[in-house]
Amino acid sequence: MAPIFITGIGTGIGKTLVSAILTKALEADYWKPVQAGFEDGTDSEWVSNWLQQTGSVVHPEVYRLKKPASPHIAAREEGITIDISKICEQIPKNDRTLLIEGAGGILVPLNESQFVADLIKAMGAKVILVSRNYLGSINHSLLTARVCREMQIPVIGWVFNDQYLDYEEEIVKWSNFPRIASIPWTDNINGTFINSQAAAIKKQLKDIL
Known part of the structure; x- marks a missing residue:
């Protein structure tokens, strides 16, 4: 199975939370090959x-960069260049589904x-x-x-989160990519929340894949 790559419409939009939920739901492995900034973990x-x-x-990670900035800038400050070929050579290979966070x-x-x-x-990921x-977010999503x-x-679909306004139906319609799940807002992220969200989307996610 091709790896599944989790990307988003920008920074700070919940990719890591969604990645944890999806990894749990699929009983998959997780990999973030490029990390920029790690002072807070x-x-x-x-x-x-x-x-x-x-x-x-x-x-x-393949690249673990100190500066919390665009990866090309963080890498430049450390005198290195991120090499996509090097990342692809280190893609974990086993029988488990692999989720990759961008x-x-x-x-x-x-x-x-x-x-x-x-x-x-280059990874051949979905x-x-x-x-x-x-x-x-409509503009950023459609772009x-x-x-x-x-x-x-190849896009499998959307995972939405937060609760500002409900733009989801419009984004699905105008992008012509399906909705996989909607993760509700919480100010108390914990194991119970992640487990419950994973359980709620597990069947639908496996059916789509």
Whole structure:
């Protein structure tokens, strides 16, 4: 099975929470190959905390960069260049479903000429798009969908979260990508919440895949 790549319409829209829920629902493994900024902990560490005793493996990053910035800038400050080929060579290979979390949105630069979208294509991955309901999210969601379509990136569907306003039906209709799930807002993210959301979408997610 091709890996599933979790990307979103921007930064801070809930990709890591959604990744934890989807990893749990699919009994999959998790991998974030590029981490930019880790003073407050990494996304891999956060996901691992909620997947203890599940059998899911959280694979180590290929690039672990100090500066919380666009990966190409964070890498430049450390005197390195992110190499997509190097990432692809280290894709974990086993019989389990692999969920890969990207950095930021689909057109986040990884180096001076390649973007997250180029990494997705090089991996041969299928994409789940994460959209958060906020003012401006229709525009950001549809721009992301258009990039995927123009670059012929296969999209499985949308996972929405938050509760600002309900834009979901319009985004689904105008993008022509299906809705997989809607994750409600909570200010108390814990194991109970992640487990309940994973259980709620498990059957639908497996049917879609």
